[in-house]
Amino acid sequence: FLADHPxxxxxxxxxxxxxxNPVxxxxxxxxxxxxxxxxxxxxxTLWQGIRAQQRRWSRHKIISVCSVT
Incomplete structure (x- = not known):
């Protein structure tokens, strides 16, 4: 493929x-x-705590954490 598409x-x-890796x-x-x-x-209870914290996050925070700078 790469030979045909330089x-x-x-x-x-x-x-x-x-x-x-953003994840x-x-x-x-x-x-x-x-x-x-x-x-x-x-x-x-650990997973419940993680899910609860995740629900507190705004969309802006998720995008900010995942962005490559």
Whole structure:
């Protein structure tokens, strides 16, 4: 394909590079905000806390966390 389409360039990225993956950045911030200095007696309460924190986020915050700068 690339031989037939020279207008395309491939950029090889490292296998794991959280700065280039918006989901990794989003999860890091969400996890930190939802779990720092909190005790969760069971896994289901941990997930409830994470979902509750996620619902508090505005669309603007999500876009801001995911943006590449």
């Amino acid at each position: 207008e395309f360039d491939l950029d090889y990225l490292p296998a794991y590079h959280p700065e280039l 990794d950045r989003l999860w890091k911030v969400l996890r930190t905000e939802a779990t720092t200095n909190r005790y969760f007696p069971a896994l289901d």
